[in-house]
Amino acid sequence: MAQKYQKVAYYPGCALEGSGHAYDRSTRALGKALGLDLVEVKNWNCCGAMEVKNVDPKLQTYLSSRVMSIAAKEMGFDAVMAPCNGCYHNLKKAEYDLADDQESRDVVGKLSEAAGHAAYQAGNLETIHALDWIKEAIGEDGLGERVKNSLKGLRVANYYGCMYTRPRHIFPEKDQGAGSESTSQPHFMDDLLAAAGAVNVDYPLKTACCGGAHTLSDSDISTKLVLNLLQTAEAAGAEVIATECPTCHTGLEMHQVRAEKMLGVKTTVKVLYFTQLLGLALGLKPRKVGVHENISDSIGFLKEKGLA
């Protein structure tokens, strides 16, 4: 029985306080239901998302390093869990840069000192995603034993997005053979949802891009990309797209509406966070996992399926 990650630092990030609140709610509810301890990083700041790096990549490294410094040096944790792909990606990127690049260490050292906190050093902390967290701390077997309300063959397309697997070099633990996550064919979400009773459809766009970085600045391209993701999921026979990133999730929901209004193309596939689906399988009520907070209305659908 896996005993790793029973108690980890939790970094929700800005999106989970806003548009991705359902992801925060369902992640916390899932931890509670599974008996896993999440301790929120104290007085955290934004990791820099996808924007600060375009102003200056070193500042993104600093912002992410401050979060890791608090988790490791002030709170004494050896692992921090970030459910948001953007946060997860940036913390991983900062870890890589600080191990690899003297200039990044210099900038982080200088800014940390000026800001009045300990500088983070590579190796102080391990950054994990919510998928790693459930996979390691509970595992498929453990999850299977705890399922009270099986997903009963719900047909799911698993959508991982860009930031969870690319670029490869910032994820040294991936692509390490059996048991590890794959950057070309990720499967952790598939594994967990299958353990909860879902049927994973063959979805070729698991790591395709939703255009999240330009969701407002170049909306037409985002709508095109999202529509492709939605229609391909429907063609693959999926009833639900399972997500693991608030930017992807909101992007899918937002451009599903935009495609309907601007292009007159309606798609009916539902969009739910994987934590929401796992929570429902553990017998939690839809409200407990924030289904009412999603833009994509799946309440009626879940009732029909006997999951609500």
Add this chain to the structure above:
Amino acid sequence: MPIHEKSLIRPENLHVHEELEIDGVDVSGHWSTFIGSRVVTDYNEDLEEEIAALPGGEHIHRCWQCGSCTNSCTVYAVNEDFNPRYWIYLIRIGMEEELLRDGDIIWQCVSCNKCTYACPRDVAPEGVMKATAHWLELKGHRPKSPSILFDEVFSEQVFATGKIEEGRIVRDFFRRTSQPLVQEWLVEMVRRMVRHLPLKQLMTMGWFTILRPRTRGWGRARAAIAEHVAEEEARRRAALGLVDKATE
């Protein structure tokens, strides 16, 4: 996906004559298209170094033109004019004027990093796209793109308070790009977003917008970041040979 290659022959230099006879030989029609001669005299020999001096462009010299970037590109699949390999080629040989002809779309890179994943030479083409977009704006060839304006609105909030508030980002961005906030699809999205929310949560969201989330004790970090930004800006301008008016 096959890569549609762009020719360095400009369309306006291709001449087809419906009826033309030269020295008694009929050369009418497409079979004898004439190419107007062009002498390129405007090479920017420093172009590669200028791009390499901006964040993300550091490894452009490694490129050996395999085309994996364009082949894997998300935006290329939507628009065949979006061709990272071609732009890297132009930058490396200094053909600035050709590069400027695509100056209006280079900012459209969505940072999906498929190119960086596929590149066998660790060029990090995604970074090169961002460096090139910055270069176009710093040199005054292009106005600030919507993408850069969004990055700036976002970063300003992070630098000011340590955190962002999404509603404010959307409002500030729409204001800065002179777009109306009331657009049919946005209104519909908000309607769907709030329809199941209990009143208490709506009120909390409202307060959040007014109070703004912030990191406590952020003042010293804010000052340190501002100083870093100013230093970095001066470094970039110097690298591109742009002399500040103030120091002139």
